[in-house]
Structures are given as C-alpha cells and as structure tokens.
Amino acid sequence: MHGHALTIDVISDIMCPWCFIGKRRLEEACALTGVPVDIRWRPFQLDANLPADGKDRTLYLHEKFGGAERAKAICARISSVGRESGIEFAFDSITRSPNTLDCHRLVRWAQHDGAQDALVERLFAAYFLEGVDLTLRDNLIALAGDVGMDARLVAELLDSDADVAETQAEIETAQRIGVTGVPCFIIDGKYALMGAQTPENLAAAIRKAAAEAGAAREPAAHAM
Template sequence: MTSETPISVDVVSDVMCPWCYIGKRRLESALAQIPDVNVAVRWHPYQLDATLPKEGKDRQAYLTDKFGVERAKSFYETIRQAGLEEGIQFAFDDIKLSPNTLDCHRLILWSRADDLQDEVVERLFEVFFLEGGDLTKSETLVQVADDAGMQSDLVEQLLETDSDLEKTIQQIARAQELGVTGVPCFIIDGRFAIAGAEKSETLAAAIRHAEETRTNEPEAAEG
C-alpha cells in the first residue's frame, strides 16, 4: 500500500436519518481541516426501519407510534438545533411520509459507477429534509438522479425492476453483522469505526491518525 493510496472513509447511513445528514456536513468540515490527506468517501446502506412498507407511512403516525408525541417533539427539536449549527435548516413539518429507503439505497449504489455518490446522497437529503419530497415515488428518485448528473432514463428503467435489490439487502445485513447498530457510522481505513455524528474535529483527528499509523508501518523486508 503506497502513500498515494487514499484513506477510505466508508459511511454507513440511511437517507431518512437526520443525524446522517448532520454527519455528512461534519465529515465535509473534517475533510476541509485536513486538505493534505487523500481521502476516498464511499456510502453504504442501512435501514433504520426495514418494516416500513414500500409506499411509506404517514410521518406523524410513524413518529407517534415510535416515540410518542411529546418525546418526538423534544427529540426533533434537538436535531433541529444541531442541524442549524451545521447550516442545515430542517423542514420536518413539510415531511408527509416516512419512506422505505431500499430504492434510495439502490440509487446510491448505482451512482458509484459514475462517481456521483456524494451528489446523489446530498440531493436525497435535500429533497427529504429540506423540501419534504416523497422518496417513495420513482419519479422523485429519477429527478434526483437527473439533478446529480446520472442517466435518469436508465435509472427510471432500473427502478421498475428488482435490480440490485437483493444485493442492497445483503449489504445492510453485512453492516449489521459487522456490529453497526445505528447510523451514521464512519469506518476509517477499514480499521477504525466512529459511531454517531461526531464533531468534525473528532473525525478529522481519526482520519489523520489513520494516515499516520498507516504511513509509519515498517515496510516488509525484501528477500
């Protein structure tokens, strides 16, 4: 492994998780703090609630069932404040449906081939959390693909099939097998895991540590 090999940051996340959006912003801030470190970010799927139907569930009913009315208000006010600190103006009141995010994760998977994962993930977060968009609708995902620069006509065709559905489910199961129980989870250089939307300074320090410990490993003896 050469010094030119980038430090991998594998982000396990779910599109319907507001802390994952906050975590993305904090990761971006972390990378800005260490511009000399070569980093490759990859996004991996997770589902906070795989029991949600494909057509989604009324968001207020979902939150009430999951948290209770008062607890949900307190929980999301904390998130709203954390978002503002990162420049995110969550529009929770505009969200009508809590979606099953499997198709979103298929779209993110397909975007890797075009090196557009970051753009697709960002746009999915924007559509859901800032615009109150319906991520259960294929036309929403096709528009996200188009906005990000993907071949939206191909995405439209793929969404009508089960292409990579089983692969996505297996990737989620794999994350769980590795011990991921909540998101976001940042796996750095395949060696260090940071669970939760930690502060940017913490992420930057962990990435720097991964680079330094990898660089300082003795080279294998020849012969």
C-alpha cells in the first residue's frame, strides 16, 4: 500500500450528532488498521427545508421528535454513546438549528487549502460542544479562519452563490445512489457502510478494500 492512500468518502451533515460520533469512530478505525487513507467529506442535508436563518432549537426538536420529553430522551441516548468516543455533547447550549448549506460550501472550499478534515472537526465542535450559532455568517468566517482559511475570501464567497448549485447537486447524487441517512462511509468507491458503524466494522472494510487494491496493483508491479 506504500504511496497509495485508500479513498474514504464520508457523506455527512454538520447538524447530525451521529456524524460527529462517526468521525471519531472512523479515526479509531484508521488507527486500528494503519492503512494510509485520504478522507473526503461530502455534503448531505438532513433538513434542506430549514430557513437560511435556521430555526429555534427547542421548536425544531419539538417538531422533529413530537415533544420535549421524547427529544430529551433521544439527546440523552446520543450523549451516552458520544461519551464512549470522548465527545461531551452540550445539546442544551445549542440555540438554533441551522440550514447547513453554507457549512457544506465551506467544507468544499476547505479542500483547496488541505484543511477539510480540520474544518469539519471545528464545525462539529463549535456546534455540538460550544453552542456556536452556525446560522450567523460571521461565525462561519471565524471558524474558517481558525483552521487557516482566508477569512476575507471566505466572506466574499459566502456573499455570492458560489458552489450553491454544485453542493446541492452532490447532495442529490448521494440521495440518488440510495443514501437515506448519514453518516455514510464509501470506502475505495466500492463499499458503502451506512450509519455510525463501530470502529471494528469500519476497520474490517478498510482492510478488505486495502487488500483488494493491493492485489489489483500486484500484476502491474511484476510486469516490469
């Protein structure tokens, strides 16, 4: 596998707590395998109908889960799963549920700076741990700056409709190939694992794909 990184596409949404858990589990899986990987973050929107300025979090959870009690129970369950991956979810600090389209545009632009993984991490942490309002443009610009992106350029791009259509097209492609929930991990363009898989499951798929990729390259090496 030397010199050849295995591509892992992670289809994810910043407002999805299971995607944050999935990121930690993927990191654990990569540590278990030692296989060099190239992780690419792909967009998905769990709720594309949220207004641009988001929605009050309490109201949103009430509508989504049909009542405060059920919402509280679901958040408590996610919190306990999160703790196993070292995430201390601060659900009570979240004030607004954002429309994540602009977050996804940021993640797309971060690719050019080699800062994609760092930005995804920063967005998850800001939203789930720090209660940062991701509906506010200035917050997005500051978070991009935190990972070394050009804040002035980001501000200009956010004010334009740059990559809006492209991002939406990527989301539609994910839906078309059957992605209904996130996270979804696509390993080496061949294996799709849906949901917050265990690190062991992800590691097994990474090893299998790496072994197959290595076997596919063998004959070429012997043809010298």
